[in-house]
Ligand SMILES: Nc1ncnc2c1ncn2[C@@H]1O[C@H](COP(=O)(O)OP(=O)(O)OP(=O)(O)O)[C@@H](O)[C@H]1O
């Protein structure tokens with residue numbers, strides 16, 4: 259039996275992890291107008307690297323290395339593939355990311371095979387009890403870490419030269435270029451940051467009570483995707499809101515599984531998209547989207 | 555603070571004596587997408603400390619010339635296919651926009667193009683993003699330069715100071731034009747390129763913009779002013795060029811040019827719209 263508190267906590271914890279992924283989507287989209295379909299495999303790459311490195315290096319060093327490596331791979335995707343093409347042909351670039359996803363995913367799937375990998379996080383299966391509710395420490399950690407990281411990213415948007423450059427370039431490439439903003443550099447850094455966020459998200463996605471990292475873990479990006487879209491795709495706060503909405507919805511569906519069985523067993527997987535459709539029907543530009551959320 | 559030169563001058567090669575801050579364009583050719591020749595051998599000079607007007611009908615190539623100087627042709631699928639652009643002896647043709655900004659040449663684009671989702675203050679901050687140091691620049695190191703630039707801008711445009719926290723997209727057209735100019739001034743340019751700043755503004759606001767250009771000039775910044783409003787531009791400028799279908803058709807001291815028949819007929823509104831178009835066609839076929 260789950261109480262409403264458990265469900266809410268689960269939902270917020272899930273949502274906070276989705277937010278790390280969705281924020282990456284939004285940053286890439288803002289910087290390059292590209293929907294990054296390779297995000298799931300970047301996430302899987304980060305998780306996989308943490309999994310294979312933690313025994314030798316310890317969890318934190320492994321995570322740091324995995325985050326760095328994923329950031330570099332994401333940056334390389336931009337640097338090596340996207341930069342060569344016309345930046346206005348965003349549909350071509352978007353399709354290119356599907357190719358990147360397939361290549362990365364194929365390799366990682368081969369390496370992971372049927373295994374279930376542990377990332378060696380320090381929280382393990384430990385829990386605390388608050389007023390009759392059992393709360394896994396991983397949930398608390400995911401909320402706290404996501405909050406800190408997302409707060410730092412939001413502060414960077416507002417206060418750093420990079421953040422200002424990114425917002426300026428997202429609004430008007432030419433005007434930004436006229437200020438002497440280096441569009442290429444801003445964009446590559448955006449990809450790096452998104453990759454780093456995805457690698458970090460992997461830790462909390464596969465931590466207790468989830469069983470561990472498997473080759474399908476990357477599909478989680480498919481849930482953060484609607485979160486980003488229903489937030490408006492160009493709005494970081496929108497992505498955050500959308501992620502929480504999706505997370506809580508998913509927790510609710512899981513919590514009331516029995517009652518919802520009439521809708522069919524797999525409703526949990528469909529729920530994020532159902533929520534997205536409902537929100538977009540009411541607000542076609544997303545929760546916090548600008549009028550022209552999709553750049554042309 | 556009229557009179558005080560802009561702080562934080564970009565460093566460059568020492569200017570050649572006697573031609574400090576000169577923009578020299580020679581035999582410039584620009585092509586869009588390999589086929590559209592927008593400029594055909596244009597020569598133009600902006601002496602240090604002067605205001606030069608660049609006039610011409612729609613499609614004459616005025617914006618193209620500014621893009622060639624500011625290094626943004628590539629964003630439009632264009633390229634310099636001949637000739638040179640030099641500022642203070644430094645080659646700008648084929649260079650990127652960062653080079654232009656750091657050399658002290660900043661362009662205000664046609665149609666204002668402020669960052670509508672950002673506050674007025676943030677727009678001004680964005681104007682300094684291209685200066686030396688770029689992303690690595692600490693928040694403190696150029697604080698003095700930023701403060702001086704901001705004071706200069708708010709001095710020129712008290713209206714912007716009142717609205718510093720407001721979203722730029724909510725400003726009126728005239729205020730947006732002021733913000734666009736102010737944003738460019740944040741980089742402390744020595745040469746300001748203005749692309750049709752009076753476009754779409756009421757006569758009162760056009761007069762205000764003219765005053766601003768005068769003030770900016772008085773503070774020691776040269777101006778290359780692209781305009782369709784020839785009366786305003788010629789009143790401000792020392793020297794003027796008239797561009798037609800990618801070539802310089804006329805040039806001369808602004809006062810003299812304003813008195814020539816051609817300019818007054820074609821650009822100073824002493825003929826009806828239809829006559830103007832017919833006149834332009836006639837000139838073209840004659841030349
Ligand atoms: N991106 C582009 N691709 C192809 N041709 C272009 C492009 N931009 C401008 N042109 C062409 O180059 C020529 C000059 O255009 P430009 O914009 O420089 O004129 P302009 O004098 O600034 O006109 P306006 O007063 O309307 O702003 C025109 O024939 C135009 O069609």
Ligand SMILES: [Mg+2]
Pocket residue numbers: 616617618664749
């Ligand atoms: Mg123009």
